[in-house]
Amino acid sequence: MASLQDDHDEVVERFEPTSGRVSGWMTVVLTAVLAVAGVAYADEGFPLWVAAAGVLVGVLAWAVMLRPALWVTTEHLVMQNLGETLHIRLAAIEEMAVRQVLVVRAADRRFVSTVVGRTWRKALTSRHRPGGLAGDAALAPTEGMHYADFVENRLYDLVDTARRRAEIRPGSPEQLALPGAVRREPAWVPLGLISAALLLLVLSLVL
Structure with missing residues (x-):
């Protein structure tokens, strides 16, 4: 995050989160597995909207629990x-x-x-x-x-x-x-990822 400070506003101390990291990473991993399974078994009738919902939940878990x-x-x-x-x-x-x-x-x-x-x-x-x-x-x-x-x-x-x-x-x-x-x-990156995941979910429900 060096771009956020100039030479006169350097980082003095960082604070560790007190909760949410373990459950956040578990959610991200589980939803990633769900999304991969959705792509791998799409030809066998795996609902695309389930995989898309997994992507959205994973992105939200990262943005809410891991990014702060x-x-x-x-x-x-x-x-x-x-x-x-x-x-x-x-x-x-x-x-x-x-x-x-x-x-x-x-x-x-x-x-x-x-x-x-x-x-x-x-x-x-x-x-x-x-x-x-x-x-x-x-x-x-x-x-x-x-x-x-x-x-x-x-x-x-x-x-x-x-x-x-x-x-x-x-x-x-x-x-x-x-x-x-x-x-x-x-925070354009998380906002963009959330928007893209929402769009993916909507398309999976329509198609």
């Missing part, structure tokens, strides 16, 4: 989602919390990443750190802590550092007025 990614650059929190990649300026982040998904508020808007999350039970019992606090030693990342807790605290540290560097207070008019708070990049 989360990383931080010098200046931005980057959320790679199904249909777009979001570049959120760290100093512009107003609030943030890891619940069942990561929720970030910036430029008076709400953004979500499914890469990092807690179970429903863990989300109910976790401690929430207000967006404006910095240097909370009790919540600093420690060895053996839950990975979602580590990610949340690491993101707070990076956001706090960016705010101090920009001399911005959370919730201040200066923060809301920061230029380039959020940049969106459409």
Whole structure:
């Protein structure tokens, strides 16, 4: 993803997904086998629409469960989602919390990443750190802590550092007025693959 950053906005840290990868890969493999079987046994009456549906499910599984990614650059929190990649300026982040998904508020808007999350039970019992606090030693990342807790605290540290560097207070008019708070990049590859798979399914039902 080097093309997404210039020399002054290099990747600082990447975060691993907390769920969905195993089931995602299993779905992709199973649907690939189904699609291959559909082509191999088409002359023996194997329904083409079943193979086409398998392709669509496989593409959706990849786009929804495997493609999403989360990383931080010098200046931005980057959320790679199904249909777009979001570049959120760290100093512009107003609030943030890891619940069942990561929720970030910036430029008076709400953004979500499914890469990092807690179970429903863990989300109910976790401690929430207000967006404006910095240097909370009790919540600093420690060895053996839950990975979602580590990610949340690491993101707070990076956001706090960016705010101090920009001399911005959370919730201040200066923060809301920061230029380039959020940049969106459409994800043409997954959107194109999903559209093509849908078209293939429709054609298989018509023919």
